[in-house]
Amino acid sequence: xxxxxxxxxxxxxxxxxxxxxxxxxxxxxxxxxxxxxxxxxxxxxxxxxxxxxxxxxxxxxxxxxxxxxxxxxxxxxxxxxxxxxxxxxxxxxxxxxxxxxxxxxxxxxxxxxxxxxxxxxxxxxxxxxxxxxxxxxxxxxxxxxxxxxxxxxxxxxxxxxxxxxxxxxxxxxxxxxxxxxxxxxxxxxxxxxxxxxxxxxxxxxxxxxxxxxxxxxxxxxxxxxxxxxxxxxxxxxxxxxxxxxxxxxxxxxxxxxxxx
Amino acid sequence: xxxxxxxxxxxxxxxxxxxxxxxxxxxxxxxxxxxxxxxxxxxxxxxxxxxxxxxxxxxxxxxxxxxxxxxxxxxxxxxxxxxxxxxxxxxxxxxxxxxxxxxxxxxxxxxxxxxxxxxxxxxxxxxxxxxxxxxxxxxxxxxxxxxxxxxxxxxxxxxxxxxxxxxxxxxxxxxxxxxxxxxxxxxxxxxxxxxxxxxxxxxxxxxxxxxxxxxxxxxxxxxxxxxxxxxxxxxxxxxxxxxxxxxxx
Numbered sequence: 001x002x003x004x005x006x007x008x009x010x011x012x013x014x015x016x017x018x019x020x021x022x023x024x025x026x027x028x029x030x031x032x033x034x035x036x037x038x039x040x041x042x043x044x045x046x047x048x049x050x051x052x053x054x055x056x057x058x059x060x061x062x063x064x065x066x067x068x069x070x071x072x073x074x075x076x077x078x079x080x081x082x083x084x085x086x087x088x089x090x091x092x093x094x095x096x097x098x099x100x101x102x103x104x105x106x107x108x109x110x111x112x113x114x115x116x117x118x119x120x121x122x123x124x125x126x127x128x129x130x131x132x133x134x135x136x137x138x139x140x141x142x143x144x145x146x147x148x149x150x151x152x153x154x155x156x157x158x159x160x161x162x163x164x165x166x167x168x169x170x171x172x173x174x175x176x177x178x179x180x181x182x183x184x185x186x187x188x189x190x191x192x193x194x195x196x197x198x199x200x201x202x203x204x205x206x207x208x209x210x211x212x213x214x215x216x217x218x219x220x221x222x223x224x225x226x227x228x229x230x231x232x233x234x235x236x237x238x239x240x241x242x243x244x245x246x247x248x249x250x251x252x253x254x255x256x257x258x259x260x
Numbered sequence: 261x262x263x264x265x266x267x268x269x270x271x272x273x274x275x276x277x278x279x280x281x282x283x284x285x286x287x288x289x290x291x292x293x294x295x296x297x298x299x300x301x302x303x304x305x306x307x308x309x310x311x312x313x314x315x316x317x318x319x320x321x322x323x324x325x326x327x328x329x330x331x332x333x334x335x336x337x338x339x340x341x342x343x344x345x346x347x348x349x350x351x352x353x354x355x356x357x358x359x360x361x362x363x364x365x366x367x368x369x370x371x372x373x374x375x376x377x378x379x380x381x382x383x384x385x386x387x388x389x390x391x392x393x394x395x396x397x398x399x400x401x402x403x404x405x406x407x408x409x410x411x412x413x414x415x416x417x418x419x420x421x422x423x424x425x426x427x428x429x430x431x432x433x434x435x436x437x438x439x440x441x442x443x444x445x446x447x448x449x450x451x452x453x454x455x456x457x458x459x460x461x462x463x464x465x466x467x468x469x470x471x472x473x474x475x476x477x478x479x480x481x482x483x484x485x486x487x488x489x490x491x492x493x494x495x496x497x498x499x500x501x502x503x504x505x506x507x508x509x
Contacts, residue, residue: 151345153342153345153346154346154348156316156334156340156342157340157342157346157348159316159333159334160314160334160335160336160338160339160340161336161339161359161360161409162334162335162336162360171359172348175348175350175351176348176350178350250352250389251350251351251389252350253389253391254349254350254389254390254391255349
C-alpha cells in the first residue's frame with residue numbers, strides 16, 4: 001500500500017479498528033504488568049458499563065448530557081447566527097462591539113460557573129447557560145468572518161440582478177458564507193461537548209460529567225470513571241462525524257475542496 | 261440615438277493620502293446593438309471604466325448615460341459578466357441561470373432555463389454544480405445567467421481571460437453566435453488585440469494610466485472573420501502600433 005493509492009473501502013475501516021484493538025490490548029497488559037490496584041482494566045470498564053446499563057443509568061446519563069448540549073448549543077445557534085450575520089453585514093457596528101467580544105471570548109466557561117450559579121441557581125439552567133456561552137462566541141466569529149470574506153464579485157452580481165438588501169443577505173451572502181459558518185458550528189459543538197462535562201461536575205446530579213465525579217467520590221469506583229470517560233470520547237466522535245456529514249451536501253461542498 | 265454615452269468620465273482613487281488618477285476625461289459613445297471592445301494594457305483602468313458604466317462605482321467627475329438616463333446603480337437590464345468565478349458555487353447550473361428569474365412563474369422559468377441551457381450548450385448539466393464543471397463551462401453558465409433576464413446590454417470583463425487558448429477561441433465563436441441571435445449591446449473588455457479584432461464592430465483603444473480613449477478603430481470585416489485576411493492583419497497591426505508595441509518578439 002503506497003501513500004498515493006486510494007485506500008480500499010474495507011481498509012478505511014479495518015486499520016482504525018486494528019489500532020483500537022491494539023490500544024485496548026496495550027492498556028490491558030499495562031494494567032496487569034504494573035499490578036495497579038486503582039486503575040481498571042478494559043474488562044473492568046466493560047463490566048462497569050454493563051452495570052450502568054442494568055441500573056438504567058447509562059441511557060439516562062447520556063440522554064441528560066445530550067439534552068443539555070442540544071439546548072445550549074441550539075440557543076447559541078439561534079442567537080449567534082443572526083448576531084454574527086448582522087455584525088458581518090454592518091462593519092461599523094462590529095467595530096464598536098468587537099472589543100467587548102474579544103474580552104469576553106477568552107474567558108473560560110469554567111470561570112463563569114460561580115456567576116451562572118448566582119444567576120440560575122444549581123441545576124440544569126446553569127449547565128445549559130455555560131454551554132450556550134462557550135458555543136456562542138465561535139459561532140458569532142465564524143459568521144462575521146464568513147460574511148466579510150464573501151467576494152465582492154458575488155455581492156455585485158446579486159445587486160446586478162436587482163436584489164434588495166434583505167434578499168442579497170439571504171440569497172447571496174448567507175449561502176456564500178455558509179461553509180465558514182459550518183466550520184464555526186463544528187468547533188462550537190466540540191467545545192460544547194467539553195464544557196457539558198465540566199458543568200455537570202458542579203451544577204447537576206446527572207449526566208456523564210456527574211458520573212465521573214460521583215463515581216470517584218462515592219467509593220472510588222475508577223472502573224465507572226473510566227467508563228464515563230470512554231463514553232464521552234465515543235459520543236464526542238459520533239457528534240463530530242455527524243457534523244462532518246453536513247459538508248457533503250453539494251450546496252456547501254464547494255467550500256471544503258481542500259480538506260479531506 | 262446612442263445607447264450609451266460617457267461624457268468626460270474621470271476617476272481617481274485615494275489610498276493612504278496618495279491619489280491615483282485612473283481615468284481622465286473618457287468620452288465614449290455606443291450605438292444600440294453594437295459590439296464594442298475596450299482594449300488596453302493590463303491595469304490601465306478599463307475594468308474600472310466598465311464598473312462605472314455598470315453602476316458599481318460612481319465616477320469622480322463626468323457622467324454615463326444609458327438611453328438618455330444617468331446611471332446611478334446596477335440594473336437588471338444591464339448585466340455584468342465577471343472575469344471568472346462569478347457563478348454562484350452553491351447553486352446548480354439551472355439554479356444559477358434561474359437566479360434573476362424569481363419573478364417569473366414556474367413554467368416560464370423552466371422554459372427560460374431550458375432555452376439558455378441549450379443556447380450555451382450545457383444540456384445534461386442542469387443539475388451539476390460549478391465545482392464539477394470546467395472553466396469554459398462555468399463561463400458559459402455565467403453568460404447564460406446574464407442572458408436569461410433578457411438584458412439589453414451585456415458588460416463582459418475579460419470573460420475568457422482565465423481559459424486556455426483553444427477554449428477561448430471556441431468561446432469567442434459561441435459568443436458571436438449568441439450575440440447574432442440576441443442582438444444585445446455588448447461592451448467587452450480585453451487586453452488581447454486579436455480577441456478585440458475578431459469580435460468587435462469597433463475597438464476603443466485605451467492608453468496607459470491615467471487612461472483616455474486614444475482612438476476608436478472600426479472593424480469593417482463581416483462575420484465570420486478570416487483571421488489571415490489582409491484587412492484583418494492590417495487592422496490588427498494598426499492597433500499594435502497604436503499601443504506602441506513592437507511587432508517582433
